[in-house]
Amino acid sequence: MKILVAGLFLVLFAACGTGTKTEEKTFAEALDETSLNSTILTGEVNEILNRIPSPLEISVLLKESGKKYDAAFLNSPENVSKYNTNYKRALNLGIYGTDLGYTNIYEQTQDGVRYMSTIRNLANDLNIGQFFEMETIGRLVSNNNNLDSLLLITTQNFNAINHYLQSQDRSHLSVLFLTGGWLEALHITCQVAKLTPENHQLQETIGTQKIILDNLIHLLSMFKETDHNMGTLFTDLQDLKQAFDKVSITTIYKPSSFEIVDGVMVVKDNSVSTVEITQADIESIRTITQSIRTKVIS
Numbered sequence: 001m002k003i004l005v006a007g008l009f010l011v012l013f014a015a016c017g018t019g020t021k022t023e024e025k026t027f028a029e030a031l032d033e034t035s036l037n038s039t040i041l042t043g044e045v046n047e048i049l050n051r052i053p054s055p056l057e058i059s060v061l062l063k064e065s066g067k068k069y070d071a072a073f074l075n076s077p078e079n080v081s082k083y084n085t086n087y088k089r090a091l092n093l094g095i096y097g098t099d100l101g102y103t104n105i106y107e108q109t110q111d112g113v114r115y116m117s118t119i120r121n122l123a124n125d126l127n128i129g130q131f132f133e134m135e136t137i138g139r140l141v142s143n144n145n146n147l148d149s150l151l152l153i154t155t156q157n158f159n160a161i162n163h164y165l166q167s168q169d170r171s172h173l174s175v176l177f178l179t180g181g182w183l184e185a186l187h188i189t190c191q192v193a194k195l196t197p198e199n200h201q202l203q204e205t206i207g208t209q210k211i212i213l214d215n216l217i218h219l220l221s222m223f224k225e226t227d228h229n230m231g232t233l234f235t236d237l238q239d240l241k242q243a244f245d246k247v248s249i250t251t252i253y254k255p256s257s258f259e260i261v262d263g264v265m266v267v268k269d270n271s272v273s274t275v276e277i278t279q280a281d282i283e284s285i286r287t288i289t290q291s292i293r294t295k296v297i298s
Contacts, residue, residue: 002114009075015138021108028171030133041053048223051197061189061194061202061205062102062105062188062189062192063105063106065159065192065196065199065201065287067192067196069102069103069106069108069197070218071108071111071261072189072193073095073096073102073187073188073191074099074102074103075092075099075184075297076114077114077115077117078098078262079092079297080092080096080118080121080122082298083122085091085229086125086126086173087227087229087230088296089122089125089126089177090126090172090173090176090177091105091176091177091180091182091183091233091296092180092297093119093120093123093126093177093180094176094178094179094181094182094183094184095180095181095183095184095293095296095297096115096118096119096122096176097119097177098180098181098184098185098188099115099184100112100115100116100119100158101113102188125235128165128173134290140271142239144268163193165268171232172223172227175216175219175220175222175223175230176230178216178219179219179220179237180296182212182216183289183292183293184293185288186209186285187205187289187290188281189202189205189206190206190286190289190290191263191286192235193282193286194282194283195208196287197279203275203277203282204275205279206247206282206285207247207275207276207277208249208273208275210244210245210247211248211249213237213240213241213244214241216237217237217241218235219236220234220237221234233292233298236291236292236295237292239288239292239298240285240289240292241286243281243284243285243288244285245280246274246277246278246281246284247275247276247277248275248277249275249276250274251271251272251273251276252271252273252274253271254270254271254272255270256268256269256270257270
């Protein structure tokens with residue numbers, strides 16, 4: 001099942017609230033001046049929601065690769081004090097969400113608790129802490145037996161938080177959550193792939209991110225003229241795109257089918273893709289990804 005999650009943290013959000021910051025209102029006014037259609041943007045984000053593998057899915061793949069848990073791959077919770085702008089907070093909320101998913105799959109409960117606390121603090125700083133449910137995430141972190149249900153819940157809650165942000169003229173936060181979670185998942189996957197060059201499944205997983213990257217660049221392009229930071233991130237991802245341009249993806253389309261998961265019908269993509277990617281391509285992607293990530297978490 002392919003879904004988008006800007007990090008496992010999205011299961012923490014369960015209800016709607018109100019309130020924005022002055023900085024965010026100023027940003028919204030700038031968007032109004034450019035006549036950005038938030039309804040269209042909502043559709044764009046939701047479209048990508050069906051394409052990006054969640055950090056939880058990728059964490060499962062990494063564990064199946066046989067590599068042991070390595071906290072060095074993750075963004076230290078101690079770095080949270082550095083993030084004093086909404087831009088950095090939103091990106092790193094996505095990053096920490098991916099890290100939480102990684103600790104969950106490896107059943108590293110102690111680290112998971114630290115990431116939960118960090119995520120809650122960032123959510124409060126972004127004025128969306130009212131969505132945080134400690135009990136819910138605690139249950140999910142302690143029970144990873146039913147991944148399909150967890151992924152479905154995560155997707156549904158991302159839809160809810162994304163809808164709320166759109167209604168509050170804070171659609172840029174959705175894009176940043178999304179980008180941060182994806183960037184961290186790509187970073188971790190590249191690090192593991194470097195250690196296991198014989199793992200072709202990981203290599204193909206990296207290669208397929210070419211399509212996702214194109215979509216993220218498209219979303220960021222909507223904001224690059226109204227926000228300097230997002231414009232810089234847009235440029236950085238363009239550099240990453242140059243490395244991905246060397247990757248070739250051939251897709252054989254097959255009709256989708258439907259499955260019932262916990263009483264809810266979901267669409268299963270049956271298309272098959274062939275990815276052509278070299279070790280040199282992976283190293284180039286890894287290096288640029290690490291460079292971008294270093295800027296984001298610093």
